[in-house]
Amino acid sequence: MTETVSQSEISAEWAHISKVNGGAADFSILAASQATLGPQELSDFSASFVAGVPAPDVDLQLPSAPPWVTFGKHESAGARFVSVTVQFPWDGVDQRGRPIWSRDFYVFRYDAAARGDLSYQSLYRSVQGLKLAGQGGQPLLDGRPLLLKADPQPMDELATVIERYGLERLAAIAAALLDAPVAVGGTGSLWLAQRLQLLDAIAALLPRGFRADLSASSAVSGLNVPKMRLILTDEEDSSHQQMHLASPGAPLWSEGAREYYELLLRMAQNRELPAVLRYLWSHWEALSFITREATP
Amino acid sequence: VNVNPAAAAAIRILVELDRESELDRRARDVASIDLEFALVYFAEPRGVVGRVWPSLPPVSRDTLLDFLLRNESQDTTRALVKTWDIVVRDLIALAISDLDRDSTVIAERGLRVAAAIGTGRPIDQYLEYILVSWGVTGLSDTAGANWPARIRPRVDLLLALQVPGPEEFAMTRTRLRVGVDNGWQAQLVRALITEELATGEIGRARGWAEWLFGSVGPGDEKSQNWLTALDFIVAQRPTQGAAASAINEMTHADPAWAIFLAWTARAFERLPDSLELLGPGLVRFALRVADQDARRTTDEDARKAAADRDALREVLEIAFVKLGALAGDLAWVDGARLIISLESRYMPHPLNQVDLFKQYAAGLDGVLHFLANFQVHRDLIQDVFQRYALHVDPNADEPFPLATVELIKKWAPRPDREPLLARYIQAIGAENILLAHNQLAPEDWKNLAVYVPEFRGLESTGLLWSAIKQIIEGKTGKLTRETFDFNDESGVRHIGVSSSALAAALFDACENNMSPRQILNVISSVRLHDAAPHQPSDFITAVSEDELQEALREMQSLLRNRPIDREDPTGHLKKRQYEAAEQTWIEFLALITSEPILGAGYGKRFWKAVNSRARHGEKVHRRLRRWLWWRRLRGRFSVWKRKRAVGVQSNAGPPAAQGSRRRMLGRHAKDVNRDGKRGAGENPVGGDAGAPR
Numbered sequence: 001m002t003e004t005v006s007q008s009e010i011s012a013e014w015a016h017i018s019k020v021n022g023g024a025a026d027f028s029i030l031a032a033s034q035a036t037l038g039p040q041e042l043s044d045f046s047a048s049f050v051a052g053v054p055a056p057d058v059d060l061q062l063p064s065a066p067p068w069v070t071f072g073k074h075e076s077a078g079a080r081f082v083s084v085t086v087q088f089p090w091d092g093v094d095q096r097g098r099p100i101w102s103r104d105f106y107v108f109r110y111d112a113a114a115r116g117d118l119s120y121q122s123l124y125r126s127v128q129g130l131k132l133a134g135q136g137g138q139p140l141l142d143g144r145p146l147l148l149k150a151d152p153q154p155m156d157e158l159a160t161v162i163e164r165y166g167l168e169r170l171a172a173i174a175a176a177l178l179d180a181p182v183a184v185g186g187t188g189s190l191w192l193a194q195r196l197q198l199l200d201a202i203a204a205l206l207p208r209g210f211r212a213d214l215s216a217s218s219a220v221s222g223l224n225v226p227k228m229r230l231i232l233t234d235e236e237d238s239s240h241q242q243m244h245l246a247s248p249g250a251p252l253w254s255e256g257a258r259e260y261y262e263l264l265l266r267m268a269q270n271r272e273l274p275a276v277l278r279y280l281w282s283h284w285e286a287l288s289f290i291t292r293e294a295t296p
Numbered sequence: 297v298n299v300n301p302a303a304a305a306a307i308r309i310l311v312e313l314d315r316e317s318e319l320d321r322r323a324r325d326v327a328s329i330d331l332e333f334a335l336v337y338f339a340e341p342r343g344v345v346g347r348v349w350p351s352l353p354p355v356s357r358d359t360l361l362d363f364l365l366r367n368e369s370q371d372t373t374r375a376l377v378k379t380w381d382i383v384v385r386d387l388i389a390l391a392i393s394d395l396d397r398d399s400t401v402i403a404e405r406g407l408r409v410a411a412a413i414g415t416g417r418p419i420d421q422y423l424e425y426i427l428v429s430w431g432v433t434g435l436s437d438t439a440g441a442n443w444p445a446r447i448r449p450r451v452d453l454l455l456a457l458q459v460p461g462p463e464e465f466a467m468t469r470t471r472l473r474v475g476v477d478n479g480w481q482a483q484l485v486r487a488l489i490t491e492e493l494a495t496g497e498i499g500r501a502r503g504w505a506e507w508l509f510g511s512v513g514p515g516d517e518k519s520q521n522w523l524t525a526l527d528f529i530v531a532q533r534p535t536q537g538a539a540a541s542a543i544n545e546m547t548h549a550d551p552a553w554a555i556f557l558a559w560t561a562r563a564f565e566r567l568p569d570s571l572e573l574l575g576p577g578l579v580r581f582a583l584r585v586a587d588q589d590a591r592r593t594t595d596e597d598a599r600k601a602a603a604d605r606d607a608l609r610e611v612l613e614i615a616f617v618k619l620g621a622l623a624g625d626l627a628w629v630d631g632a633r634l635i636i637s638l639e640s641r642y643m644p645h646p647l648n649q650v651d652l653f654k655q656y657a658a659g660l661d662g663v664l665h666f667l668a669n670f671q672v673h674r675d676l677i678q679d680v681f682q683r684y685a686l687h688v689d690p691n692a693d694e695p696f697p698l699a700t701v702e703l704i705k706k707w708a709p710r711p712d713r714e715p716l717l718a719r720y721i722q723a724i725g726a727e728n729i730l731l732a733h734n735q736l737a738p739e740d741w742k743n744l745a746v747y748v749p750e751f752r753g754l755e756s757t758g759l760l761w762s763a764i765k766q767i768i769e770g771k772t773g774k775l776t777r778e779t780f781d782f783n784d785e786s787g788v789r790h791i792g793v794s795s796s797a798l799a800a801a802l803f804d805a806c807e808n809n810m811s812p813r814q815i816l817n818v819i820s821s822v823r824l825h826d827a828a829p830h831q832p833s834d835f836i837t838a839v840s841e842d843e844l845q846e847a848l849r850e851m852q853s854l855l856r857n858r859p860i861d862r863e864d865p866t867g868h869l870k871k872r873q874y875e876a877a878e879q880t881w882i883e884f885l886a887l888i889t890s891e892p893i894l895g896a897g898y899g900k901r902f903w904k905a906v907n908s909r910a911r912h913g914e915k916v917h918r919r920l921r922r923w924l925w926w927r928r929l930r931g932r933f934s935v936w937k938r939k940r941a942v943g944v945q946s947n948a949g950p951p952a953a954q955g956s957r958r959r960m961l962g963r964h965a966k967d968v969n970r971d972g973k974r975g976a977g978e979n980p981v982g983g984d985a986g987a988p989r
Contacts, residue, residue, distance in 0.1 A: 175303075178300065178302045178303040178306055179300060179302075179303070206306060207305070207306055207309045210302070210306070254300050254303060255303075256300045256302075256303025256304055256306075256307065257300070257303050259303065259307055260303050260306045260307050260310065263307060263310045263311070264310060267310055267313055267314075271317065276313065278351075279313050279316070279347065280309070280310075282347045283309050287302070287305055287306075288301075288302065289302045290300070290301045290302050
């Protein structure tokens with residue numbers, strides 16, 4: 001079946017976080033939009049879900065090398081937001097000779113993203129290639145929000161990705177997310193596009209409304225403990241249940257997570273996987289994991 | 297079991313998929329759908345219905361909706377109200393489909409459900425889509441052919457609705473105000489208001505029109521002609537010029553607009569102001585009806601022609617005068633009436649309603665001009681009007697009313713009016729009345745004679761008439777002549793005598809091939825009806841016999857001396873011209889003296905005058921002969937004297953002979969002086985001395 005897709009426009013507020021080349025100051029917002037979100041909110045949002053900086057000696061040719069993409073979730077005045085942070089390869093050094101790992105931060109209203117049927121991949125593609133600031137950190141844009149064009153997520157494509165990795169493996173990870181933050185290992189060889197596909201595939205096995213409360217990252221730094229609920233990393237930490245992409249092993253599921261996993265597999269068995277995915281995708285009203293966040 | 301809430305929510309959603317799947321499965325089995333299942337289906341939570349509904353095949357959706365729509369109850373209405381925003385697209389499609397089958401059941405039910413939601417917006421949205429949408433109008437160019445049939449049920453639907461207030465249903469109003477002149481919206485609105493008017497619902501028709509064209513200003517839509525026209529009629533909004541242009545264009549594209557606009561104008565009591573703009577449209581429609589009558593080949597053609605004729609006839613039967621229509625505009629109504637073979641009704645009387653007649657004639661002129669390319673109809677209308685305006689009563693010797701004469705004068709120089717007018721004048725013998733009362737100027741006759749050669753003489757008749765009339769009135773000297781002497785541009789000297797007014801008139805008449813009898817008839821018929829008692833009132837009291845004789849002699853001279861435009865080395869042509877002039881002159885004398893054209897008494901006196909002149913001429917002749925005799929005698933006497941001087945030495949002549957010569961010359965000189973203009977060598981009866989004989 002051919003799905004009809006229609007491009008939508010979505011408004012994004014933004015910030016560029018970096019250091020001044022050769023400067024002494026720490027990372028801060030060097031340029032930002034000035035719209036509905038105040039500077040403090042934008043600052044708080046942009047600092048909430050950070051993938052961290054890679055090790056100085058990271059090989060930038062590796063698939064796991066930056067850019068890293070992190071998806072956050074936020075709330076302000078009763079409104080829900082989702083964000084995309086792009087952590088770029090380092091460019092320049094500070095006063096002490098440390099590389100500067102700049103990142104661009106974009107924040108969207110959850111409702112708008114949901115109505116546009118936007119996935120993580122859609123959101124990233126909408127900002128991919130944008131440049132918010134120059135090399136010295138000087139703003140390249142005025143303070144207005146960006147109006148971005150974004151394509152809706154085709155369900156058939158997600159079904160293909162899920163079938164490639166195996167429904168059972170990804171369903172196990174998705175079910176585990178209902179209980180606690182999960183770090184997915186065995187992803188070191190995946191390039192960024194594949195990582196984003198994987199994040200979308202796992203999230204697609206939950207009702208879409210959970211994306212309002214889901215944070216995820218294509219990669220994280222081993223130097224700090226990330227806060228995101230779903231991360232792709234081979235490094236273990238105490239806050240995330242470690243599951244391997246090749247063999248999830250025996251997840252530490254709660255009763256409910258197990259029931260969901262089994263029910264999901266049965267549903268997928270009884271009907272076409274895309275139909276199940278479409279059904280879960282249609283439940284976009286915001287849902288919450290309620291249980292604890294990953295604690296850095 | 298104590299399940300974590302996130303997992304519980306996820307499981308609940310997945311379980312719903314099972315139930316929804318069951319719903320979906322049953323709904324796909326169209327044969328099993330009944331009212332009970334439809335109610336069960338729509339009893340599901342909105343979210344469930346909303347998720348399952350889009351995935352159902354259209355036939356399932358239509359069947360489910362159809363059960364709810366055709367079984368009106370609280371339950372079905374509640375179900376539809378609850379899921380309105382989910383099913384409204386399908387409901388609209390269903391209503392459109394039903395309307396296109398000439399049924400308003402679904403559409404009306406949909407309206408009631410929309411009304412049950414409690415706000416105006418759902419009705420507005422629903423109406424907008426079932427009345428105007430691509431699904432309704434169709435994208436194909438040929439879709440327009442089916443429009444009338446598809447518009448009819450929609451009009452029925454609107455007829456059942458309460459007319460919206462000015463601010464209600466803004467979206468529907470906006471959509472209805474969009475579209476080209478003969479587009480779907482225009483035709484729909486026209487059909488609606490026409491239907492309301494036809495059923496006598498003037499108030500409702502006004503309501504619709506006020507809603508569409510009334511106080512609420514137009515939106516940003518492009519100003520279409522039909523909107524401009526209706527805005528003008530209903531709300532007097534655009535200028536008359538803009539409205540006139542709009543109405544002209546739209547009735548040109550579809551004359552049926554004229555019928556609709558006329559009824560609308562009447563409903564809004566704007567007919568007097570609008571008829572001027574609608575007139576051409578009514579005539580256009582009449583032309584179409586006439587054309588349909590001429591062309592119809594099938595029963596369908598005949599039905600359509602009859603329907604159009606009836607529609608036009610109804611409009612043309614409106615009491616325009618009572619409503620205050622102007623005479624000039626009524627000419628358009630009469631024009632349309634005549635084209636479809638109805639009698640004209642509004643022609644004012646040229647004598648009793650002079651101003652109205654003039655206005656009407658001006659309006660009719662517009663009609664005839666408008667029909668320039670429809671000669672048959674144009675001629676018919678002109679003919680009818682001519683018959684009315686130039687009515688000849690054989691028992692009355694009355695002149696034509698001034699307004700009629702003005703009309704003739706106005707039309708005579710126009711190539712598009714003159715032929716028919718001139719032929720009609722000739723056909724009814726109106727020229728006699730016009731001549732008898734001298735109602736036309738020579739240039740009028742000249743104009744009329746372009747297509748009726750018989751009128752050519754009448755041009756000089758008019759000239760002669762005018763000249764004679766002026767002579768009788770004493771405005772010009774009858775026989776006054778003046779010597780002129782001047783050098784032209786090339787330095788050639790010209791010396792001559794101008795002709796008298798009477799002689800010039802006679803000469804012109806002859807030059808225009810009027811016979812002496814015709815000329816004398818005209819002269820005798822000139823009467824001054826308003827002459828003072830002591831003033832002459834006709835020719836014979838104004839011009840004496842001597843004066844007429846003098847003028848005739850002058851006329852003869854003018855005729856005789858006309859330049860000859862060919863080589864005449866032998867003088868033969870000149871001789872013939874002399875003879876013809878003399879013949880004409882003699883004919884005049886004979887007619888005046890032998891026939892009582894100018895009255896028997898005048899004729900006798902004229903004969904005496906001629907004789908007197910002849911006797912005088914003879915007397916002069918005798919004197920001349922005597923003078924010549926004395927001259928010869930003197931010559932002989934001189935010879936005798938010379939001979940005698942040689943022989944007898946005497947140099948004096950006989951004294952008696954010298955005295956006789958002086959007396960003779962003195963009398964002759966006196967005679968010449970008394971006659972004034974006559975030269976000594978003139979023929980005493982007529983003609984120039986020395987003329988070839």
